[in-house]
Amino acid sequence: MDKIVILTGPTAVGKTKLSIELAKSINGEIISADSIQVYKKLDIGSAKITKEEMQGVKHYLVDVLDPKEDFNVYIFKEMANNAISEILNKGKMPIIVGGTGFYIQSVIYDIDFNEEDNSIVRKELEEIAKEKGNIYLHNELKKIDKESADKIHPNNVKRVIRAIEFYKLNNKPISQHNEEESTKKAVYNAKYFVLNDKRELLYERIDKRVDEMIELGLVKEVKDLVDSGLDSSYNSMQGIGYKEILEYINGECTLENAILNIKKNTRHFAKRQLTWFRREKNVNWIDKDKYNYDEERILSEMIEIYKND
16 A cells, blocks of 8 residues: 655644655655645635745645636546656655645545536526525525535535535435545555644634735735636635635625635634544644644654654
């Protein structure tokens, strides 16, 4: 079974810097598990790693798709597996880095998400969302799959549609399917690390990062994307930071409220990420405070666990 390394954790916890040091220490190359950094031109709002920050470490799935292209777990899984093969063939270690636990799980366990291309059902549901609204559609999901409805926000229309579509095509809830898939055995020998920190410090960093994004020109970045023909119907514009600034640009809220919403939504996202990672099996938690924030100690501990088969 091929060995890979996973480095994940909540947004703004400090994965990027640590991942570079880890890659340099174990002769690794990095595969990004981020649903927004994969897009070109979405730099500031995604906190995309720069060429300088990469320090010569090769990265995959960063800055490779046009913002008008679709990106989902199926596409990620295929691209990530191709990257893993390429890295292993070089005699190097694949390191998956990012906060999208759903994507990471799809690779480790080779999960089948049953991607049926049923555009008729999908278009029908999209029309219902336009005519009757997100809440109506979400309530329809609640009737057939309450477990999924509880996990999916009404505004995440694509996921709501996907869940209803799955039920219509397979005559069973997607939550049941996901539960069945979760019992699968790993296809990779994954050394899985979750970097974590005290909640109050994490939230402080999130707020600071959002303020820095605004200073760096996030509003202009979103305006430029809108000028290029993008709107809220594209996956790329559904990322936190982009959808809130888009609401401001469309006159739906003030800039101050948009910024507050980015901070609030990012904090909620971090909380959901941690909930997800706590459910994962065979995970090594790296709580930064337990190492007195000594990055060398953290790195040494990870390398020791990595070497121990």
